[in-house]
Amino acid sequence: MIDSAAATEHSVCGMNCSPCAAPVAPTAAPTADRKRRPLLGPSWFAAVMGTGIVANAAVTLPWAFHGLRTAAMVVWLGxxxxxxxxxxxxxxxRALRLHAGDPVTAQFFGAPPMALLTVGSGALLLxxxxxxxxxxxxxxxxxxxxxxxLGLGTACAVPYLMVTRHRFAPDAAFGGWLMPVVPPMVSAATGALLVPHAPAGQLRLALLLGCYxxxxxxxxxxxxxxxxxxGRLVHHEAPTGPVVPTVWIGLGALGQSVTALGALAAVAPSALPAPYARGTAxxxxxxxxxxxxxxxxWLALATGLTVRTIRTGLPFAPTWWSFIFPVGACVxxxxxxAERTGSEAFVWTAVVFYGLLVIAWVVVAGHSLRHAARNIWVSAYEED
Known part of the structure; x- marks a missing residue:
C-alpha cells in the first residue's frame, strides 16, 4: 500500500506528475517514451477563488478607501x-475520470464550482x-x-467515491477533504445577492430557502x-510540506458560514414573514x-502549524492558495x-485581516506566476 501521507503530498502539487498519477494512471503505451506534459489539476482553480475573494472582500469592508473599488474591479477582471x-x-x-480515480486529487473538484461562484458574485458587486x-x-x-x-454534484459525488471506491489509511484526513462540501455554503452566501433580484413570491422564497x-x-x-x-492531527504525526496550507481550508468553511448567515438575514425580509425575518437576524x-x-x-491552530513548517521548509505548491480564500472568508x-453589531473591534479586525489578505495574495500570486512560466518553458523545451 502506498503511504497515505506521501501520496497526499504528491497529489496536492496540482499536476499529475509521475508519483501522483502512478496509482491511477493506465499503463503507458510502449511507444510513449518521452515525458508527457503534466496534467493541470483542479486545485489550480483555487487561484481564481483566491483572486476573486480579494476583489469581493473589498466591497464588504466597514471602511471605504479611495480607489479601492477601482482596484478591486481590476482584480476581479483578472x-x-x-x-x-x-x-x-x-x-x-479530458482528465476528469483520471482525476476522479485519485483519492486526493478528487477532493479538489470543489474548487471549480467555487471559482465560478466567486467570479459570478464579483460581477454583481464590482x-x-x-x-x-x-x-x-x-x-x-x-x-x-x-x-x-456543479457544487451540489461534487458535494454528493466525492463523498460517494470516498465510501465506495477510494480507500484511506487512518492518517489520511487532511484539509482538502473540506473542498467538496464547502461549495454549497458558497452558493448560499452568493445566492443571497440574487434573492432581491428574483421574482417576488414563490420563486424568491424558494431561492432563499434553498440557500439556507x-x-x-x-x-x-x-x-x-x-x-x-x-482527530488526525491529534492521533498521528503533524502534516508536512504542501499539505500544511490545506489546514487553512477549515477557516474558510467557518468564515463562509458566518458570511452566508449575515447575507441571507439581510435579504430575508423580502421573502419571509416579519417574525421569521427577525429570527434570521x-x-x-x-x-x-x-x-x-x-x-x-482554527486560525490559531493553522497559523501555528504553518510557522512550524516554514522553519523546516515549505515548498511552493498550488495548495499555497489555501491561505488566500480562507482569510478572505474571514474578512x-x-x-x-461589524455591520450587524457596530463593534469597533470587529471593524478593526476586518481591516487588519484584509491587509494580511492582500499581502498574502501578492506573495502567492508571484510564486504562481513564476511556477507557471517555468512549467511553460520546460514543456516547450521537451516538445522541441
Whole structure:
C-alpha cells in the first residue's frame, strides 16, 4: 500500500506528475517514451477563488478607501480571465475520470464550482460599474446556477467515491477533504445577492430557502470533516510540506458560514414573514459570533502549524492558495459582524485581516506566476 501521507503530498502539487498519477494512471503505451506534459489539476482553480475573494472582500469592508473599488474591479477582471483560461485548459485535457480515480486529487473538484461562484458574485458587486446592472445580473445568474449545480454534484459525488471506491489509511484526513462540501455554503452566501433580484413570491422564497438548505448541508458536513481532521492531527504525526496550507481550508468553511448567515438575514425580509425575518437576524448575529469564535481557534491552530513548517521548509505548491480564500472568508465574516453589531473591534479586525489578505495574495500570486512560466518553458523545451 502506498503511504497515505506521501501520496497526499504528491497529489496536492496540482499536476499529475509521475508519483501522483502512478496509482491511477493506465499503463503507458510502449511507444510513449518521452515525458508527457503534466496534467493541470483542479486545485489550480483555487487561484481564481483566491483572486476573486480579494476583489469581493473589498466591497464588504466597514471602511471605504479611495480607489479601492477601482482596484478591486481590476482584480476581479483578472480572476474572470484566469477562470476562462483554466476552464479551457482543464476541459481540453479530458482528465476528469483520471482525476476522479485519485483519492486526493478528487477532493479538489470543489474548487471549480467555487471559482465560478466567486467570479459570478464579483460581477454583481464590482462588474456592474463596467458592464451595467442588467449584464452583471445575467452573468451572475449563469455562473451562480452553473457553480451551484456543479457544487451540489461534487458535494454528493466525492463523498460517494470516498465510501465506495477510494480507500484511506487512518492518517489520511487532511484539509482538502473540506473542498467538496464547502461549495454549497458558497452558493448560499452568493445566492443571497440574487434573492432581491428574483421574482417576488414563490420563486424568491424558494431561492432563499434553498440557500439556507445549502448552508446547512455545507456547514454540517464541514463540521464532520473538521472533526476528522482534528482527530488526525491529534492521533498521528503533524502534516508536512504542501499539505500544511490545506489546514487553512477549515477557516474558510467557518468564515463562509458566518458570511452566508449575515447575507441571507439581510435579504430575508423580502421573502419571509416579519417574525421569521427577525429570527434570521438574531440567528445571523448570535450564531455568527459563535462560529466566528471557533474560526479564530482554527486560525490559531493553522497559523501555528504553518510557522512550524516554514522553519523546516515549505515548498511552493498550488495548495499555497489555501491561505488566500480562507482569510478572505474571514474578512467577509468579520465585516458582516461589524455591520450587524457596530463593534469597533470587529471593524478593526476586518481591516487588519484584509491587509494580511492582500499581502498574502501578492506573495502567492508571484510564486504562481513564476511556477507557471517555468512549467511553460520546460514543456516547450521537451516538445522541441
Amino acid at each position: 480572476a474572470a480571465l484566469l477562470l476562462v483560461l483554466l476552464a479551457v485548459g482543464y476541459l481540453r485535457q 462588474g456592474r460599474r463596467l458592464i451595467g446592472l442588467e449584464a452583471a445580473l445575467a452573468v451572475d445568474w449563469v455562473l451562480w446556477s452553473l457553480g451551484t449545480v 438548505a445549502m448552508l446547512g448541508l455545507g456547514l454540517v458536513a464541514a463540521l464532520l470533516v473538521l472533526a476528522m481532521i482534528y 438574531v440567528f445571523a448575529l448570535l450564531g455568527g459570533v459563535v462560529v466566528w469564535g471557533f474560526a479564530m481557534l 467577509t465574516a468579520t465585516g458582516t459582524l
